[in-house]
Amino acid sequence: MKKNYITIIAALLIGITAKSQQQFVGFEDLTLATDTFWNGSDMSGQFTSNTVKFNNTYSGYWAGGFTYSNMTDITTTGYTNSYSCIKGEGVGSSANYAVFTNSDTTGVSIPAGTTFDGFWINNSTYAYLSMKNGDSFAKKFGDSLNSTGGSYPSLGNDFFKLTIMGENNDSVVFYLADFRGPDSTDYIIKDWTYVSLEGLNRSSRNLTFKFSSSDTGTYGVNTPKYFCMDSLGFSRFYAGTNEVEAITYSAYPNPTTDELTVTFGSEITKGIARIIDITGRELSSSSFNSNSVKFNFTEKAKGTYFIRLTIENKVYTQKVIKQ
Numbered sequence: 001m002k003k004n005y006i007t008i009i010a011a012l013l014i015g016i017t018a019k020s021q022q023q024f025v026g027f028e029d030l031t032l033a034t035d036t037f038w039n040g041s042d043m044s045g046q047f048t049s050n051t052v053k054f055n056n057t058y059s060g061y062w063a064g065g066f067t068y069s070n071m072t073d074i075t076t077t078g079y080t081n082s083y084s085c086i087k088g089e090g091v092g093s094s095a096n097y098a099v100f101t102n103s104d105t106t107g108v109s110i111p112a113g114t115t116f117d118g119f120w121i122n123n124s125t126y127a128y129l130s131m132k133n134g135d136s137f138a139k140k141f142g143d144s145l146n147s148t149g150g151s152y153p154s155l156g157n158d159f160f161k162l163t164i165m166g167e168n169n170d171s172v173v174f175y176l177a178d179f180r181g182p183d184s185t186d187y188i189i190k191d192w193t194y195v196s197l198e199g200l201n202r203s204s205r206n207l208t209f210k211f212s213s214s215d216t217g218t219y220g221v222n223t224p225k226y227f228c229m230d231s232l233g234f235s236r237f238y239a240g241t242n243e244v245e246a247i248t249y250s251a252y253p254n255p256t257t258d259e260l261t262v263t264f265g266s267e268i269t270k271g272i273a274r275i276i277d278i279t280g281r282e283l284s285s286s287s288f289n290s291n292s293v294k295f296n297f298t299e300k301a302k303g304t305y306f307i308r309l310t311i312e313n314k315v316y317t318q319k320v321i322k323q
Contacts, residue, residue, distance in 0.1 A: 022117060022306065022317040024276075025050045025232040027068050027096035037069035037083040037099075052232065053109040054098060064103035066229075070095040077129045082226065084125040091120045091192045091230040092277055092303070099124055100209060102225040108207040110234045116197040116204060117233035121162075123176050123189050124226035131160060131177050131188050131223060138222040139215045142179050142186060160188075160223050161212040164197065166204030172197055176227060179214075192230065194304060235317075251307070255321035258298040262307065262318075264291045271311040275300075297322045 027049050032038065038047065040058035047054050047068060054066035063082075071084035083099050090097040100107060110116065123131075134140030141158040158179035165171045174195045177188040213223040249264045262273075270289045274282055275297075283300070286293075295307055302322050309316045 022233055022235050022308070023050060023114075025052045025234075026090070026094060026230060026281075027098055028094060030068050030096055032068070032070050032096065035071055035073075037067055037071055039063040039067040039083065040065075051111050052234065055103070055105050055107055055109075057103060057105065064101055065105060065107055067099050067101075068096055069099055070097075074125050076125065077133070077135060079126060079224070081125050085228040086123045086125045086128040086190050087192060087228075094230065097122075097228050097230040099226060099228050102211060103209075105208075106206045107209050108232070110205050111236075112205065114205070114234045114236050115202045116166075116200055116207070117235055118194060118196040118198070119232040120192045120230045121174060121176075121189070121195050122192045122228045122230075124224070124228055127160070127176070127224040127226045128188055128190060131158075138224065141177055141188065141215075158214045159212075160214075162227055163210040163212065164195070164200075165208045165210065166200040167206050168201040168204055170199070170201045170204060172199045249309075249316075251318050251320070254318075255323045256297055257323050258296070260295045260297060260307070260320055262293050262295070262309070271309055274308040274310075276306040276308055276317075277303075295320075 029049055030038070030047065040047075040056035040063050043058060044056070045058075046056055047066070049068075054068075056066050057064040067083055069083040069085070070090075071081075072088045073081050073084040074086055074088045076084070082101065085097055085099070089095065129135075130138045131141045139158075141160075158177065159175055160177040162174045162176055163171050164174065172195065175189075179186040209227075211221055211223070211225040213221045215222040249262055251260060251262050254260060270287065271293075273286055273288055273293045273295065275284045275295055276282055283305075293309075297305070297320070300322055305320045305322060307318050307320055309318075
């Protein structure tokens with residue numbers, strides 16, 4: 001069986017231990033009544049979850065930027081249902097998630113000394129149903145008619161694209177819907193999907209978002225400019241770079257169906273092994289004192305997890321897929 005070998009570079013200041021640790025924003029630290037949302041009507045202009053700042057603008061009736069929500073409405077069409085996710089829940093059946101709608105300001109800001117890893121993304125109910133069925137403002141994707149009943153020139157080429165931008169002229173592109181290929185590959189995202197931000201410059205601390213669509217008109221994009229976010233991952237780095245230490249380990253099989261084994265390439269005296277779910281919740285913790293440690297995923301649901309290894313005050317994180 002093929003093993004994936006990973007080399008972790010840990011930066012150390014003389015006499016001071018450096019460590020890297022992945023953190024998550026699952027929005028569960030934000031309080032909401034059942035089936036409600038916060039959209040910035042208090043005019044605060046932002047909210048914070050797990051040290052990460054999310055910007056918001058509110059004009060008295062219309063919110064821009066980020067809101068947070070636990071709405072479960074997957075059937076009501078139109079802008080009156082602006083703050084629901086088409087999945088009806090957050091990642092891993094969690095309650096809370098965030099909703100972004102078009103804004104020219106910075107959307108997300110992480111603390112100094114951290115870097116973006118990725119997040120889970122989905123369509124809002126408003127955008128999904130608009131693309132699936134069409135409405136008075138936007139066309140049905142894959143349809144030959146536009147919203148006014150006229151012919152649509154880009155039949156077979158419909159798309160709804162999100163460009164995620166850092167502050168260093170770097171970006172990652174994600175398609176919330178894509179009908180540009182063969183009919184068998186046409187899709188509108190309906191399930192939570194992971195988007196990696198490893199393509200961004202590692203020094204990026206702020207994100208902005210830009211929507212593009214095949215359905216445009218006099219005033220720009222007709223498709224409702226919304227997306228939902230959950231379980232934003234970012235990594236913290238401490239200390240400096242005067243001395244470098246490398247630790248090599250293998251994690252296999254990955255993806256796994258039952259058990260994953262981590263074997264270290266050097267002598268390990270002791271450590272702590274944890275399994276973390278995509279919301280950042282610790283599922284298990286155990287100590288080890290050998291060059292090999294096993295993780296049992298047999299009873300866990302299919303999806304994405306993280307193993308977190310704490311060795312001599314340094315923390316290492318590896319993503320694992322349970323099939």
